[in-house]
Amino acid sequence: MSAALATWIDGVPAEVLPADDRGLHYGDGLFETLMVRAGRPRFLDLHLRRLALGAERLRIPLPPLPVLRDELARLADQAPSLGILKLVLTRGSATKRGYAPSGDEQARRILSLWPAQPLPPETREGVHVVMAAGRCAENETLGGIKHLGRLENVLASREAQSSGAFDALMSGSKAELISGAMRNLFLVTGDRLRTPQVRTAGVAGVMRAVVFREAGTLGLGCEETLLTPEDLFASDEAFLTNARIGVVPVKRVGEHAFTMPRIALRLARHIEGLDA
Amino acid sequence: MSAALATWIDGVPAEVLPADDRGLHYGDGLFETLMVRAGRPRFLDLHLRRLALGAERLRIPLPPLPVLRDELARLADQAPSLGILKLVLTRGSATKRGYAPSGDEQARRILSLWPAQPLPPETREGVHVVMAAGRCAENETLGGIKHLGRLENVLASREAQSSGAFDALMSGSKAELISGAMRNLFLVTGDRLRTPQVRTAGVAGVMRAVVFREAGTLGLGCEETLLTPEDLFASDEAFLTNARIGVVPVKRVGEHAFTMPRIALRLARHIEGLDA
Numbered sequence: 001m002s003a004a005l006a007t008w009i010d011g012v013p014a015e016v017l018p019a020d021d022r023g024l025h026y027g028d029g030l031f032e033t034l035m036v037r038a039g040r041p042r043f044l045d046l047h048l049r050r051l052a053l054g055a056e057r058l059r060i061p062l063p064p065l066p067v068l069r070d071e072l073a074r075l076a077d078q079a080p081s082l083g084i085l086k087l088v089l090t091r092g093s094a095t096k097r098g099y100a101p102s103g104d105e106q107a108r109r110i111l112s113l114w115p116a117q118p119l120p121p122e123t124r125e126g127v128h129v130v131m132a133a134g135r136c137a138e139n140e141t142l143g144g145i146k147h148l149g150r151l152e153n154v155l156a157s158r159e160a161q162s163s164g165a166f167d168a169l170m171s172g173s174k175a176e177l178i179s180g181a182m183r184n185l186f187l188v189t190g191d192r193l194r195t196p197q198v199r200t201a202g203v204a205g206v207m208r209a210v211v212f213r214e215a216g217t218l219g220l221g222c223e224e225t226l227l228t229p230e231d232l233f234a235s236d237e238a239f240l241t242n243a244r245i246g247v248v249p250v251k252r253v254g255e256h257a258f259t260m261p262r263i264a265l266r267l268a269r270h271i272e273g274l275d276a
Numbered sequence: 277m278s279a280a281l282a283t284w285i286d287g288v289p290a291e292v293l294p295a296d297d298r299g300l301h302y303g304d305g306l307f308e309t310l311m312v313r314a315g316r317p318r319f320l321d322l323h324l325r326r327l328a329l330g331a332e333r334l335r336i337p338l339p340p341l342p343v344l345r346d347e348l349a350r351l352a353d354q355a356p357s358l359g360i361l362k363l364v365l366t367r368g369s370a371t372k373r374g375y376a377p378s379g380d381e382q383a384r385r386i387l388s389l390w391p392a393q394p395l396p397p398e399t400r401e402g403v404h405v406v407m408a409a410g411r412c413a414e415n416e417t418l419g420g421i422k423h424l425g426r427l428e429n430v431l432a433s434r435e436a437q438s439s440g441a442f443d444a445l446m447s448g449s450k451a452e453l454i455s456g457a458m459r460n461l462f463l464v465t466g467d468r469l470r471t472p473q474v475r476t477a478g479v480a481g482v483m484r485a486v487v488f489r490e491a492g493t494l495g496l497g498c499e500e501t502l503l504t505p506e507d508l509f510a511s512d513e514a515f516l517t518n519a520r521i522g523v524v525p526v527k528r529v530g531e532h533a534f535t536m537p538r539i540a541l542r543l544a545r546h547i548e549g550l551d552a
Contacts, residue, residue, distance in 0.1 A: 004295075004296055016292035019388065026424070026429070088300065097280075099430045099457060100434055114373045138411050139413070148302065149427045150301075151423055154304050156375075160376070
C-alpha cells in the first residue's frame with residue numbers, strides 16, 4: 001500500500017511499473033515536485049520549463065505538454081487543500097542491458113499525488129542547518145537539472161536528520177557552497193541577494209527562479225555567483241527555498257547565529273501571496 | 277515485454293514493482309552484475325562482499341545471504357551457456373515523501389537474468405577508448421560502491437558510443453583518472469600494475485579485485501594509486517576490466533596507440549581459465 005494518494009503511469013491509474021525501467025537501474029530520468037494549493041499546481045510553467053531542459057540534456061523525449069498539463073490538472077483536482085504532485089519522467093524500459101541507451105526506449109511518466117501539511121509557524125520563523133560532509137558531483141550535463149540520481153541528497157538529508165537540523169548545506173569540490181540537501185540557498189547582504197551557481201552541480205530550483213523573478217519588485221538585486229562558507233558567515237541573512245516551503249529564513253548554521261531575517265520574511269510573504 | 281529472460285522480486289517471479297520504490301525516485305539502492313558461465317555465477321563471494329559493503333554504507337538491510345545465494349543459484353540454473361545475472365537491492369517503497377529515509381522501509385531485491393554473447397575476438401585483442409568530458413562525483417560514502425545513481429556512467433557511455441569507442445575514461449575533479457564508464461582501468465609499466473583509487477569516486481569492480489588477487493601468481497606487482505592521463509600515456513600497456521568482459525587490452529586512447537599488450541593478454545587468459 002503506497003503512501004501516495006494516487007499514482008498514474010503514462011496517464012493510467014497504476015501502482016506498479018516494469019522492473020526493467022532505466023530510472024530504477026541507472027537513475028536515468030528526471031523529476032519535478034509541484035506544490036498544489038486549492039487544487040492548482042503552483043508555478044507549473046516554471047516546472048515544465050525545467051523538465052524540458054532536463055529532457056533535452058538527457059535526450060529523453062518529453063511527452064506532449066498539453067497531455068502533461070491535462071494529467072497534472074486532473075490529479076491536482078483530487079488533492080486536499082494542500083498537496084504535492086510528483087512527476088517522474090524516465091527513459092523507460094531497457095531494451096538491452098547496459099548503461100548506454102539503445103535509442104529505441106519509450107519514455108515513461110509516473111505522476112503521484114501526496115498529502116502535505118502547512119509549514120509549522122516555528123519553521124517559518126527560521127531554521128537550523130548544518131554543513132554536510134559529502135561533496136557534490138560536478139558535471140556540466142547534469143548541473144542544474146533535477147535528475148533521478150539523488151543519493152548525495154539522501155545522504156546529506158540523513159546528516160541533517162541525525163543532527164536534528166532542517167537541512168544540510170552541500171559543497172562542491174572546491175568547498176564552494178552549492179545548496180541544501182533539499183533546498184536552494186540564498187545569502188542576503190544589504191538589499192542584495194546572492195545564490196550559488198548550479199552550472200555543474202545542484203538543482204536550479206523553481207522557487208529559486210521565482211525569487212530571481214520577484215526580487216526586483218521588492219527592490220532587491222539578485223545574482224548567482226561563486227559563494228564560500230565565509231561568504232555565508234559574513235552575510236546579514238540566509239534563507240532556503242523550494243517549491244514545498246517557499247522561502248524560509250536560516251536562523252543558525254552550526255554554531256553561527258543570524259539576527260532578524262528582515263528580507264527573507266518579506267520575500268516569503270510576497271511569494272506566499274502570489275496567485276500561482 | 278522485458279528484454280530480460282526472467283525477473284524475480286523478493287524471491288517471486290514478477291515483472292513489475294511498486295512505483296514508490298526509492299531506487300526509482302532517488303537512486304537509493306545498489307546493484308551487482310554477475311557473469312554466469314555454464315549455469316554458475318562467477319566470483320559470487322566477491323560480488324556479495326561488495327554488495328554487503330554498499331549496504332552498510334547506505335544502511336540498507338541486506339537480505340539473509342543464504343536466501344540470496346539460493347535465489348541466484350536457481351536463476352543461474354535457467355541461464356543459457358553464457359548469461360548475466362543482475363541483482364538490484366533498493367531501500368524499498370517510500371513510507372513518506374522526501375529524500376531522508378524514514379527508517380521503516382522494507383528493502384527490496386530485484387534479480388534479473390539476461391542473455392550474453394561471447395566477446396568478439398577483435399575485442400579480446402584490444403579496444404579503442406576515448407576520454408570522457410564529464411567529471412565524476414566525489415563522495416567518500418559513495419566512492420567504490422555500486423549504487424543506483426549511474427547517470428554519469430550513462431552519459432560517458434553515450435560519449436563512447438557516439439565516437440564509436442568501446443568505453444570512455446572518466447576523471448575526477450582534479451583531472452585524475454577514475455575508470456571507464458563501464459569498466460575499471462589498469463596501467464602496466466614493466467611488471468607493475470597500477471589502477472586508480474576508488475575511495476571517493478568510481479566503483480571497486482569485482483574483476484578489479486580478481487586482478488589484485490591473481491597478480492602475484494603471475495609475478496606482477498599491483499597497487500591502487502593516484503593516476504593522471506600523463507601516467508596513462510607513459511605506460512607500456514593499459515587494460516579494462518569488469519565482470520562481463522574479464523580483462524581486455526586497450527589498443528588506443530584517442531590518438532595515442534599502445535604496442536603489443538603482453539601482460540594484459542596473459543592476465544586475460546589466466547582469469548578466463550579460473551574455475552569460478
